[in-house]
Amino acid sequence: MVETDLYPIIFKRKSIRNYDLTSLDENTLKEISNHLQTLKPIYEDIKIELRIVSLYMVKRRIMKKAPHYIAVLSESKDGYLTNVGFMLQQMDLFFSERGIGCCWQGIPQPTKELLNSSNLEFVIFLAFGKPSEKLHRTDVSQFKRKSLKEITDIKDADDLLEPARLAPSATNSQPWFFTGDDKILHVYGVKPGFIKSLMIKKYIPIDVGIAIYHLKVAAEHFGKKVTIFFDEPAVKNLPKKSEYFGSLKME
Ligand SMILES: Cc1cc2nc3c(=O)[nH]c(=O)nc-3n(C[C@H](O)[C@H](O)[C@H](O)COP(=O)(O)O)c2cc1C
Incomplete structure (x- = not known):
């Protein structure tokens, strides 16, 4: 399979914080779920789980809502956080290329239910969904x-x-x-x-x-x-x- 060249997306991507809260359709969610299985790690030997979860698994505090989140859980060993950054950014560019908005979410925390569902350490969320703001920057000067x-x-x-x-x-x-x-x-x-x-x-x-x-x-x-x-x-x-x-x- 030919991999999409995501280079041009880097020059226009941005964090999306305003979403249409209706769920993405089943086919799109299936495609996202399949893509999660193709992400490449830096370290092959670190166990990692990337799971699509809905809003009720996220303690939002003051954050704006999104219809879906990817929850990242990982084995905690040397290099695991860098590995998470490397892998989840593959989703950030993938979403931006597919017309889907996303935003890394360091502040929201997982519910007990999510935490207890894995023996790996919870690391971070990536919110995603249909954007209700402009998806892309139009010029590098906007970064x-x-x-x-x-x-x-x-x-x-x-x-x-x-x-x-x-x-x-x-x-x-x-x-x-x-x-x-x-x-x-x-x-x-x-x-x-x-x-x-x-x-x-x-x-x-x-x-x-x-x-x-x-x-x-x-x-x-x-x-x-x-x-x-x-x-x-x-x-x-x-x-x-x-x-x-x-x-x-x-x-
Ligand atoms: C590890 C990480 C955690 C982040 N956490 C949050 C967050 O909790 N809330 C938020 O609104 N943005 C969060 N962001 C998004 C950053 O604020 C954003 O990437 C940065 O300001 C640059 O803007 P841009 O992504 O639009 O280019 C996070 C980004 C990263 C990489």
Whole structure:
């Protein structure tokens, strides 16, 4: 099966927070459910469950409602949050390409019923449904993001790095930094100060996983084969106040 090139979607996607609350039709939900089975992990050995649930499984607090949610439950071991970011962002771009709205939801919590239905750890929700606002941005200037200069010291690889720059992140914190070149690229997450770390620590590895996925989509768009690996020298040559997450080899 030929995979859809999601590269163009990266330049127009956005979080959707207003939904038509009627349920999507059965065929569409079946297609989404089938697509969930095709998502690629970074780490094959981490057990993960991505489940379509309805609103009543979500303790919403102050959030706006959506008709459906994907609940992510995962085994909790090294790299699991980055793995979740990498996998669930595949759904974010898939939805946006199919005309369906979605939004990562870090604040809402699962009901006891949902928690007790699995022995894996609950990680996060992705809300989705028919949007009742504009689905896409029409220009890159509509993204509120750091400049490339602030997130990388790599020159001459803008086509590859721009998609990582545009990636979504919790509270739009964009906690990433990239070194290397267009053949081997190292990915770091910003190490937050004490106070910030209490609030956003869980999200940084997820955000970095999202950015890694955007880099992979970009590299594949330009005809490269991507391998994600752990590079010992990159662990030692940390940029200031950062943490190493992984590297991409692009051939
Ligand atoms: C891990 C994660 C958690 C998020 N949690 C929430 C949330 O609880 N509520 C919300 O409205 N948006 C949430 N967002 C969406 C971000 O606020 C949004 O991606 C960011 O502001 C960039 O905007 P954009 O997605 O429209 O490009 C989350 C995003 C990520 C990646």
